[in-house]
Amino acid sequence: MTNAGEAFEEACRRLKLAGIAEARLEARVMIGNALGVDGTVVLGRPAADISAGEKDRLKAIVERRVRREPLALILGNREFWSLSFRVTEDTLIPRPDSETIIEAALAWASERNDVADILDLGTGSGCLLLSLLYELKNARGLGVDISAAALKVAAENARALGLDDRARFAKGNWGDGLRESFDMIVINPPYIPEGDIAGLAPEVSLFEPRLALSGGADGLDCYRAVIPWLPRLLKSSGRVFIEAGKGQFPAVADLLEKHGLRPVDFIKDLSGIERCVTASGE
Numbered sequence: 001m002t003n004a005g006e007a008f009e010e011a012c013r014r015l016k017l018a019g020i021a022e023a024r025l026e027a028r029v030m031i032g033n034a035l036g037v038d039g040t041v042v043l044g045r046p047a048a049d050i051s052a053g054e055k056d057r058l059k060a061i062v063e064r065r066v067r068r069e070p071l072a073l074i075l076g077n078r079e080f081w082s083l084s085f086r087v088t089e090d091t092l093i094p095r096p097d098s099e100t101i102i103e104a105a106l107a108w109a110s111e112r113n114d115v116a117d118i119l120d121l122g123t124g125s126g127c128l129l130l131s132l133l134y135e136l137k138n139a140r141g142l143g144v145d146i147s148a149a150a151l152k153v154a155a156e157n158a159r160a161l162g163l164d165d166r167a168r169f170a171k172g173n174w175g176d177g178l179r180e181s182f183d184m185i186v187i188n189p190p191y192i193p194e195g196d197i198a199g200l201a202p203e204v205s206l207f208e209p210r211l212a213l214s215g216g217a218d219g220l221d222c223y224r225a226v227i228p229w230l231p232r233l234l235k236s237s238g239r240v241f242i243e244a245g246k247g248q249f250p251a252v253a254d255l256l257e258k259h260g261l262r263p264v265d266f267i268k269d270l271s272g273i274e275r276c277v278t279a280s281g282e
């Protein structure tokens, strides 16, 4: 027999050896998941025995994490904007940095009462569109992605959050084939320079979809591809919110201007990086 405390310490030891920085924090989440209760509750009673099945479940989770699979993929979900999103190997794992887009978009929406139609280009798990629809109760939205597998996950997330009556999803290449125009457009395109991907943490380079990461040789290919669609898709009174990689905001602003949009603001994330470029159609 093993007790919860021993199983936890063994998980911590293996995670530390594998170079996982937050080993104790992750081990607590893992033991909670393996036992089907909150990890803090399990560790509140470290002398309690755990069953052979629970021990095996924990071991299987630890094995996957030791191979550097992201915890979000092992557990199948990640929190974003305090909501739970299902994630798979076909979706980018939502990043806290991207909450900068939500904050900026909601701040803009709060100054007006007429945000009715939202477009999310490259929707992935649907985290941007669904967080906005969760907050803006009178809005409806469309999420577009070139990955049919990602769209399936986004649609499941919409159902799980009770937002499927206001969210639609469509397969497409950025704005190609879209006929409508929108009050708000949010975009988090792939923006990592192709040559940098192999040097990223194995959690990213080995497990996240290349289609969601690679922005071509200089990281800007997807901005060049998506921005030309925006003047037609954005209502004249509308606003675009685009995520930019570190140091990319001047190039993104130039592209927006070149295509007739007016860059309005560069909003920093919590690390002080200009993460969200906003632009208006007027």
Ligand SMILES: C[S@@+](CC[C@H](N)C(=O)[O-])C[C@H]1O[C@@H](n2cnc3c(N)ncnc32)[C@H](O)[C@@H]1O
Binding pocket: 091, 092, 093, 094, 095, 098, 121, 122, 123, 124, 125, 126, 127, 128, 144, 145, 146, 147, 150, 172, 173, 174, 188, 189, 190, 191, 211, 212, 213
């Ligand atoms: C960086 S991920 C962002 C996902 C999600 N919006 C988020 O913020 O977590 C970029 C997304 O763009 C999608 N994508 C890549 N090329 C595309 C294209 N040509 N047209 C539409 N979507 C595309 C990818 O499949 C991926 O889901």
